[in-house]
Amino acid sequence: MTAVMQGVRVLEVAEHTFVPAASALLADWGADVIKIEHVERGDAMRGLASSGTVPVTGGVNVLFEHSNRGKRSLALDLTTADGLELLYRLTKTADVFLTNKLPSVREKLKITVDDIRAHNPKIIYVRGTGQGERGPEADRGSYDFLAFWSRAAMAHTVSRPEYGHVVGPPAPGYGDSIGAMTIAGGIMGALFHRERTGETPVVDVSLFGTGLWAVGQALSLSLQMGVPMEPAPLERLNPLVQNYLTKDGRWLAFSCLQAGKYWPLLAATLERPDLASDPRFADHNTLMAHSAEAAAVLREIFASAPLAEWRERLAGFSGQWTVVQHTLDAAADPQAVANGYVQECETAAGVAFRLAASPVQFDDAPSTPTRGPEFNEHGDDILATELGLDWDTIMDLKVRGVVA
Structure with a gap:
């Protein structure tokens, strides 16, 4: 250096x-x-x-x-x-x-x-x-x-x-x-x-x-709206901006702001084409309207397999996601090492x-x-x-x- x-x-x-x-x-x-x-x-x-x-x-x-x-x-x-x-x-x-x-x-x-x-x-x-x-x-x-x-x-x-x-x-x-x-x-x-x-x-x-x-940013929003910033709700409006628990007690974090774009791609990754064709989740607006239902489906799916399997299956998913890591995980992360x-x-x-x-x-x-x-x-x-x-x-x- x-x-x-x-x-x-x-x-x-x-x-x-x-x-x-x-x-x-x-x-x-x-x-x-x-x-x-x-x-x-x-x-x-x-x-x-x-x-x-x-x-x-x-x-x-x-x-x-x-x-x-x-x-x-x-x-x-x-x-x-x-x-x-x-x-x-x-x-x-x-x-x-x-x-x-x-x-x-x-x-x-x-x-x-x-x-x-x-x-x-x-x-x-x-x-x-x-x-x-x-x-x-x-x-x-x-x-x-x-x-x-x-x-x-x-x-x-x-x-x-x-x-x-x-x-x-x-x-x-x-x-x-x-x-x-x-x-x-x-x-x-x-x-x-x-x-x-x-x-x-x-x-x-x-x-x-x-x-x-x-x-x-929170400070400016608060001053603009005249209300203090409060903790984010556990259930977000967007089902692809949430955390999901795996079978072995680890967490996956998703932050796909363009949910309508990434939902069908995630459905294909999960080998659940029915989720892409479901009229409740057909586009961004319907997905937002049925966010709780979509999140419930994802909770069930991600709880069915351990983290190691999800790392492998989600590797090709182009949406924005990561594993919620502890400090030893983070130190050993391939990106940290590289x-x-x-x-x-x-x-x-x-x-x-x-x-x-x-x-x-x-x-x-x-x-x-x-x-x-x-x-x-x-x-x-x-x-x-x-x-x-x-x-x-x-x-x-x-x-x-x-x-x-």
Whole structure:
């Protein structure tokens, strides 16, 4: 893959997933990312024991790896004058400064836009927040489960009343990962603008704003009609825009919007010519009028055979369908394999694991992520090579707890 971000240096003062995953993507694309970590505990993600539903085991913290692949780690105490001075010196070498610290914390640590640009006026300053940089809750932290999923209306639109509970997001770091891609795109746009004009924008991305964008079509429809978007009914008007259960408990998903066109083709695939000639299903209008009956017929048919058989029988069907897959299915999907959507990695100790690759590819090749850094793995090298400190000075900083 072409390393489109080669030569770009990112200085990150952030933890968890939302913002660090953005610089992980940039590292995948060739950027040099220096991750500044808390001098004692490091990124809080290093100590995460569970996703909330699944324990983090197997010798690899893959949740940390997802959002920190390809970076270098330096642990600094930014509450000390010496630690802050080291950060400022690194700032002079960077193209991008990336943080998810709250406004009040940025002020306290002296890493605001003005603080950082006092040492590098040409740096792109990037802030990732929960609810946005302005407003009454600008200084309130959040998580994607809250700002992206619940506050931005996603939870409401997928939680049917009969469930009796609010549906949670489908994966840990779900909104974080989507928001990270948004931040990465914003950074690349800002760098392009700087290249063209010499101007250095401040980039802001929030979990709430990203969530509103993700439900943007529903949001616009709601505003247009004056009613909130509600969960879709289980029985759709179109029998070919539904899910059907197979004999072995798996699901097939269909999304044939032109039902009148695809109904006879599906009937032929199912070896049921009677369905094509049935006057109830003769054209699009009659099919819509008898949608419930058509769906009942399809439920019975698909329940008669296991998924493996339906994969084979539907392979030649030209309508739009897929299998509702779980995560292991998706990783092994022939299209995922052919396009390199899942990549092999290994830890410093040689323990193998796999990561989702960046969804953006350049020049017909997937990005190949490398492992995340061990805590302060590159600290001594950065201090000596990048900043030119001698060993006595480095040791003095270590003894005083300024660096790890």
